[in-house]
Amino acid sequence: MAIAVRALTGDEIAAALDDLAALRIEVFAAYPYLYDGDRAYEAQYLSEYAQAEDAVLVAAFDGERIVGAATAAPMRHQKAEFRSPFEHRGLDATRLFYFGESVLLPAYRGHGIGHSFFDAREAQARACGANAACFAAVIRPDDHPARPADYTPLDAFWQRRGYALIPGLVTELAWKEHGEAHESPKSMQYWLREWKNAA
Numbered sequence: 584m585a586i587a588v589r590a591l592t593g594d595e596i597a598a599a600l601d602d603l604a605a606l607r608i609e610v611f612a613a614y615p616y617l618y619d620g621d622r623a624y625e626a627q628y629l630s631e632y633a634q635a636e637d638a639v640l641v642a643a644f645d646g647e648r649i650v651g652a653a654t655a656a657p658m659r660h661q662k663a664e665f666r667s668p669f670e671h672r673g674l675d676a677t678r679l680f681y682f683g684e685s686v687l688l689p690a691y692r693g694h695g696i697g698h699s700f701f702d703a704r705e706a707q708a709r710a711c712g713a714n715a716a717c718f719a720a721v722i723r724p725d726d727h728p729a730r731p732a733d734y735t736p737l738d739a740f741w742q743r744r745g746y747a748l749i750p751g752l753v754t755e756l757a758w759k760e761h762g763e764a765h766e767s768p769k770s771m772q773y774w775l776r777e778w779k780n781a782a
């Protein structure tokens with residue numbers, strides 16, 4: 584499978600936002616996100632991200648077509664509810680990078696592209712002077728009725744990448760789930776990796 588993974592910045596991000604929105608709606612429709620996405624929500628959410636200084640969009644290309652993407656930007660540019668769990672704990676968020684979504688079409692999974700997404704986002708974080716990176720994953724009960732029988736959590740992958748779940752470090756993000764009439768807040772668990780050799 585010849586997939587090229589490239590880090591997009593600046594105006595290149597704006598040009599890829601429609602593709603990213605379509606990927607998010609398709610991939611996050613599945614468990615555990617169950618996202619009933621729409622373009623208006625996407626336009627608002629993604630415009631905030633795209634305006635952030637030092638943002639990166641790591642895109643996986645099959646030829647000209649974007650088949651997967653991952654985002655990152657400094658935590659200082661994130662909304663207050665994303666930053667506040669760190670600030671309330673006295674954790675220094677000034678040199679922290681926030682990793683947004685990783686979304687890859689199912690046909691392309693299992694070939695190391697998820698690792699490439701982390702490599703490229705971590706490279707951007709380090710290049711921008713960050714000494715830590717975090718992301719947040721939705722919290723679902725193990726017996727959630729929509730959980731597929733063959734669902735494999737990504738926790739072990741994230742641990743192998745050097746990230747640790749920080750108990751109690753939780754934020755909320757609202758979206759409309761399939762079967763819901765309106766958006767509702769979902770609890771999101773933070774995972775964190777610090778670089779010991781950071782300057």
Ligand SMILES: CC(C)(COP(=O)(O)OP(=O)(O)OC[C@H]1O[C@@H](n2cnc3c(N)ncnc32)[C@H](O)[C@@H]1OP(=O)(O)O)[C@@H](O)C(=O)NCCC(=O)NCCS
Nearest residue numbers: 610683684685686687692693694695696697698735740743
């Ligand atoms: C997260 C995601 C981008 C990873 O993509 P990927 O290219 O398949 O990942 P990789 O091939 O690099 O493999 C990464 C890890 O995923 C796991 N994995 C890979 N293929 C898998 C499969 N078919 N089934 C279950 N787990 C799998 C493995 O544990 C692997 O870790 P390892 O290489 O240390 O063994 C992709 O699974 C995805 O889009 N998932 C849905 C959206 C999501 O939940 N995103 C994360 C939160 S935003």
